[in-house]
Amino acid sequence: MDTVQRVFKGTFIHSTHTCAMEVLENHILGTSNAGKILFFEEAREQTRLVQKWGFEESNIEELGKNAFFMPGMVDTHIHAPQYSFIGTGMERPLLEWLKHTTFPIEDTYADVEIASNVYNSVVRRTLKNGTTTACYFATIHTDASILLADIASVYGQRAFIGKICMDSNNTYPQYKENTEESIEETKRFVEVLKKKKYDRVKPIVTPRFAVTCSENLLNKLGTLAEEHQLHIQSHISESLAEIEEVLNLFPGYKNYTDVYDRNKLLTDKTVMAHGCHLSNEELLVFREKGAAISHCPNSNISLCSGHLDVQNILKHKVKLGLGTDIAGGYSISLLDSIRKAIETSKIIFMEKQKRQRENNEIDILQRKMAAHGINSNVNNSVMEMENNHNVLSIKEAFRLATLGGSEALSIDHITGNFEVDKEFDALLIDPEAIDSPFEVFYDIPKEEIIQRFLYLGDDRNISAVYVAGRCVVPFHTNS
Incomplete structure (x- = not known):
């Protein structure tokens, strides 16, 4: 029998496959030395659980009256090197922003000292803001990308790390690879990460997007992912100008989705960022392939790219998670993504x-x-009458940030909620933390407290962050 490591008692909230948000008060949860959830039941079962699992009742950690646990949040799309210029240069549309801001700065990451400084900062900041799983774009530089994987592993973050692949860059020609170099360096990157045998950090095949990749490169990356059963990430249909450029570059394909699909890059381990302008025909392909979309509402608005109709995505039963997409988005917090996803739905x-x-x-x-x-x-x-459109609720947006994100990354069998045998990725939320951005004046229902946190809270309310049972925030805590 597994040994009980920690036992928590109080309120827990999470999503299931049938419920957008469950609020479970007076429950008890136990974790193992391996960081998995051993039991999760009503607290009235405490005596029986003590007898079964052999832990001391004095070791039970009881939450405060208004405190609660929620699953760790999953950022399905984030550019780690862009953290260095987050919140700047956002007056341009997507392609101009890439040319004048993004590509020149990413090009400097050939210097691993620059990369180390930024990557340490972005991993710490995301963890502090409750991102227990991050799907990172790095740069074209293999050694710096390996460094990002090392840093994520040291801090205990669950992460997918993508060395960017791009053999075409007409807007900033000095920032690209040749095709063979891109493939060989991607192979080296994958091999190094596999040899390191990280517990929770994995490589992900990362063609930047079709505009910066030749057909040959896309095809070879699709083959590489297929041979090694790797995850895949890229961008799709973020802006109308981007779509037009893709159709000009790939005239033999019927649409943007077809470019990825015919090159074996749409699988049940694929997550594509944005998708603002995908047609219903393309969404059917996503559903058939099991591919996911990362909804990045802050970036979509900030770069004037477009709005993603979440209800239409869900209607087509396409997997969907949330992404911050820094620095196209100006907030590193998935709480911001939750809020802006709701606002976009209302717009x-x-x-x-x-x-x-x-x-x-x-x-x-x-x-x-x-x-x-x-x-x-x-x-x-x-x-013709418009289809009925329901505004995205706070509960549905919460689900997208947690279980939805784990589904999008095909790790929902590992994490995403508090089901027994999953790993305990969790945030301990204190609505009454010192310097909290909101107040709780009197006794109110727990659901109202949760809503206030989701709409108004920030990292000051996240008193502890756990990944696979290990407390990774505060950073000095290693238990």
């Missing part, structure tokens, strides 16, 4: 309401014209 809802009102006005005008024997030339197709 789309209001836009659809406006179109519906316009359609109704046209319908009324056509009826009046018909009553007077006047034929209308207005296209009847614009009068």
Whole structure:
């Protein structure tokens, strides 16, 4: 029998495959030395659990009255080197921003000292903000990318690390590789990470996006991922200008999704960032392949790329998680992603309401014209009723940041909620922390406290972060 390492008692919230958010008060959870959840039951079962598992009741760690545990958050799309210029240079659209800000700075990461400084900072900052799993883009530099993997492992973060591959860069020509070099260095990167045998840090095949990759490179990366059963990440349909450029570069393909699909880069281990302008036809391909989308609402707004219709993604049963996409997004916190995902959903809802009102006005005008024997030339197709659009709820957005993210990365059998046998990735939330950004004035339902944290809270309310049972924040705690 596994040995009980720690036992917690209090309120826990998480998502399941059938419920966006469960609030479980007065529960007890035990973890093993290996960091897995041994039991998770109502606290009234405490005596039986003590007898079964042989732990001391005096060792039970009871949470404060308003405190609660939630699963660690999963950032399905983040650019680690871009942390150095987060919150700057955002006055340009995507392709111009890449040319003038991103590529020149990423090019400096050939210097591992520069990389070390930034990568240590970004891993610490993401962990402090509750990101227990991060899916990182690095740069084209293999040694610096290996360094990022080392740093994530040292701090205990669960991570996918991607050495970027790009053999074409017309906007900043000095920042690219030749095709064979990109493939060979990616192979070296994968081999080194496998030899290191990290517990929770894995390589991920990372063509930057189709604009910076030749067909030959995409095809070889797809083959490499297939041979080694590797995860894959890239960008897709972030902006209209990007889509136009892809169609110009790949005239033999029917759409953006087809470029990745025909080169074996759409699998059940693929996560594609953005997808703002994917057609329903493309979403059907995503569902068929089991590929996921990373919703990055802050970046989508900040770079004026577009809005992702989350309800349409969910309707098509495509896996979906949230991403910060720093530095296209200006916040490193997934709490911001939760909030902006909800706001984006409301914007789309209001836009659809406006179109519906316009359609109704046209319908009324056509009826009046018909009553007077006047034929209308207005296209009847614009009068089709909008599909019902439900605004994304706080509970659904919470799910996307936790279990949804683990599903998108195909690790939901390992983490994402508090099911028994999963690893204990968790955040201990204290709504009454010193200098908390919000107050709890009197007794209110636990669900209202949770909502206040999700809408108003920040890292000051995250008093502890656990990855696979290990307390990784505060940073001096190694238990």
